[in-house]
Amino acid sequence: MKRNPRWWLAAGLACAVFATACKCGDAGEEAGPGTGGSGAPPPLAEDTKDVDGQEVTLEIVEVLTRREGATTPQTSFVTQEEMVARARVRGAAPGLEKQIRWAVKPVGTHTGSPTPAETTGPELAFRGSSALPLTGSREPNPPLEYEVVATLDVEGRTLEAKLPPTTFIRQEEADILRQEYLDYGTSFRPTLTQVRVPGRSTLNRGNYSVIVEEKPGELDRLLRDVEREVNRLLNDDVQVVPVGKAAPSPMSLVVSPGPSVLMLGPLGDTEPQGDDVCAGARINGGCAGGIRAGPNRIADTRANNRDTRVTLERIITSAYRNPQRNKFIGSGTINSRHTRGMALDLDPRSLSIPGKDARQLMCVVELAGIRVAGEPNSFSENGPVTFLDCNDPAADHVHIQR
Known part of the structure; x- marks a missing residue:
């Protein structure tokens, strides 16, 4: 029995995992334009018209993102990657695929114009662009997404197959986050393997449920190493x-x-x-x-x-920050180590330790950071851009970076 296309769309979405969309279907099925038979999966979108007593069907059969290292088709993307859609025609003379017209439309004012916006042939290949503001925010960005329409004129009848927005060519959370790095032009551009759910929620001061670490696991290691040195100094x-x-x-x-x-x-x-x-x-x-x-x-x-034994996790004031969050808090650099998952801000003033006041604890933490990361990489600050001596009463945190 032929599957209903709506069922296929729902199954495709159900297969989506963290940062990639999986290729759904029965074992042994292979997709491809111009193929038919029992082994072909149902179309992603289709339109059928009666043309001189013959049913002619236009089908969009495949959508994917050309992504380096991908082993399964993915439909999320960032704007440096190319999106591809393929279509086929059933019930008509061969060769009509060359006449298929494609139109790509951005969804929402935050999604930029595609290149190209229109093309002809059995395959559509385009890149998106971002129109997201770079003013900083505490909120997650909306996903970039595109509506794709394939049309075909046959004997005075127009067939139209449409991929609706929110279904296929739409960013998932990992790519929404990665897109920020492209938009801000950072020197570091994370791959999907560098996006993860943090082991400790306190390490995430970003706008998303996931973080980026240039070296996966680095924030946990940095916190552990500094904590060990603080306790040694105490x-x-x-x-x-x-x-x-x-x-x-x-x-x-x-x-x-x-x-x-x-x-x-x-x-x-x-x-x-x-x-x-x-x-x-x-x-x-x-x-x-x-x-x-x-x-x-x-x-x-x-x-x-x-x-004395202290745990530093509760005094973390900042760890990972996505570029929009980093801009929002007033950081002086788009290439902050916080955006690379390689920096911690610690405020020891809330610790209560016999024989130590807040000024002394600030210096203990800074010295621990120096022992772990080197002298240039551990320093006291007030806010994100004012550097101070650790014994300055105005210092409100110690910044430590790898």
């Missing part, structure tokens, strides 16, 4: 005098702060025990310096007894 005090041993004098350090943290100097991570005393100020309820032996001159304090 637990890097040095045991100078073993616990239970005598120090040279009551003023001797039995626990020394670790290495200097940028322009702040060493920062303590230990609480005094026994009659040992804090050698520095007390900040946020904790000792911010080294630990001295105290009156009995015996080391009672174990280094890093606060054993």
Whole structure:
């Protein structure tokens, strides 16, 4: 029994997956213009007219995007790719396919004019264009889409087969996102393999359910590496005098702060025990310096007894941003590492850690970023374009990029 064309359209859409449209049909079926028989799939669109007592049918039989590396026909696209439609004629003398006229129409003012908009023959091949604004937005872009119509005049009768909008030549989410990079003229142009659903929703500060990573998985790795270094810095005090041993004098350090943290100097991570005393100020309820032996001159304090552990995921203020979102927040460059999935913004001011204030935590995070990504790639900012020292009270986040 011949399948209803509407059923075929519904099945084709049901086959669509994340960024590609699959080729639907029974096993062993092959599509192609000018073919018939039981092995040919139903047309995607058709029109039949009675011409001098003979039924003549115009059918659009195939639609696809010419995409490098594609193994199945796809009908989503970006404007650097060519879209193709093919048609055939049934019930008439051979050769009428050469007279098929094609017309391509953009849907919506955001979709640009196609090239070419009209052509003749059994195959239509065209490229689309974008008329989307480049003003920045917090909202996802609408898809570019085209209506395609094939017509044929036979003995005074006109046959018309139409591919409606929202059915075939229409961008899916991954290509809507990729289109932004083409529209903005970025130096990096993502492929479909670089578009993915993030492992953590906190890494997505874009307008879509998917993100782009130039190196897939890079944001997870960067966050993990920086978190490891932050925790190392928060637990890097040095045991100078073993616990239970005598120090040279009551003023001797039995626990020394670790290495200097940028322009702040060493920062303590230990609480005094026994009659040992804090050698520095007390900040946020904790000792911010080294630990001295105290009156009995015996080391009672174990280094890093606060054993601080922090998770940085909750202080992410920005990670991946699509170009429209990047423009909206006022970024100074269209080639921001955020649009390539290679940068994190972290605001440690909400962390509550004994012995550390917000200014010190900003410097700890910046130093951790330097250790992970190198000195030029970790810095403190206010907003997207104002660079500051990490101990500047106006700094509101640390930017770290690969």
